[in-house]
Amino acid sequence: MTTLQEARMTRRRRRLFARWWPRAAASMEDRGLGSHRARLLADVEGRILEVGCGDGANFPYYPNAVTALIAVEPEAQLRDLALERAEALGMQAAVLDGQAEQLPVESDSFDAVVSTLVLCSVEDQDRALAEMHRVLKPGGRLWCLEHVASGNRLIHLGERAFDAVFWSHVFGGCHTGRETGAAIGRAGFDTEGLAPRRFPDLPFPLSVSPHLIGTARKAL
Numbered sequence: 722m723t724t725l726q727e728a729r730m731t732r733r734r735r736r737l738f739a740r741w742w743p744r745a746a747a748s749m750e751d752r753g754l755g756s757h758r759a760r761l762l763a764d765v766e767g768r769i770l771e772v773g774c775g776d777g778a779n780f781p782y783y784p785n786a787v788t789a790l791i792a793v794e795p796e797a798q799l800r801d802l803a804l805e806r807a808e809a810l811g812m813q814a815a816v817l818d819g820q821a822e823q824l825p826v827e828s829d830s831f832d833a834v835v836s837t838l839v840l841c842s843v844e845d846q847d848r849a850l851a852e853m854h855r856v857l858k859p860g861g862r863l864w865c866l867e868h869v870a871s872g873n874r875l876i877h878l879g880e881r882a883f884d885a886v887f888w889s890h891v892f893g894g895c896h897t898g899r900e901t902g903a904a905i906g907r908a909g910f911d912t913e914g915l916a917p918r919r920f921p922d923l924p925f926p927l928s929v930s931p932h933l934i935g936t937a938r939k940a941l
């Protein structure tokens with residue numbers, strides 16, 4: 722398959738995913754996802770860029786200290802839902818069409834970039850993180866809630882195989898086996914503020930349970 726065909730396929734999968742994601746996400750919010758969002762975003766402040774905002778599930782959790790919210794979302798259907806949500810909450814938000822790999826905003830212009838459940842799905846994680854780093858002001862932070870690869874080598878191998886034959890195709894380009902913490906470090910962020918968490922915290926291993934939650938800082 723050529724690169725162009727692959728890109729088309731990824732977009733088709735993402736469009737299909739956009740149709741059912743809002744309902745699936747709504748059912749997860751009350752089962753712990755909403756509390757993780759609330760805890761993560763309680764202290765975010767200033768001018769915010771949210772990447773891959775989906776239907777705006779994070780919007781209710783932004784505190785008053787947020788002075789401007791600009792969101793980027795490639796799927797038109799999700800952009801409309803995000804705008805509806807912002808309106809219902811009485812929030813001023815701009816929701817732009819765009820991709821994490823080429824953010825349509827100026828360099829060094831945001832106090833915070835928010836990415837929740839997005840770095841598993843972007844087409845090129847290194848490029849997306851380089852862009853997030855570019856648009857942050859020096860000292861600004863990337864606020865993350867991302868599911869990541871298992872630390873167990875065998876499970877990780879299984880995740881990569883599962884992604885290739887099934888998961889990515891069904892879940893809009895999502896990958897369960899991405900080593901996102903290492904990629905964030907490679908992009909030049911200080912990752913000390915990122916902590917591993919299990920969610921959902923079940924007694925048996927689930928490929929999407931290991932998460933990284935917290936902030937990564939761009940150097941001053």
Ligand SMILES: C[S@@+](CC[C@H](N)C(=O)[O-])C[C@H]1O[C@@H](n2cnc3c(N)ncnc32)[C@H](O)[C@@H]1O
Binds near residue numbers: 773775776795838839
């Ligand atoms: C699992 S949903 C998460 C949505 C939202 N961030 C949340 O926490 O509910 C993944 C989102 O990433 C978006 N996405 C996928 N690839 C992207 C890319 N290359 N650039 C920006 N967003 C992307 C999808 O359209 C979708 O909205």
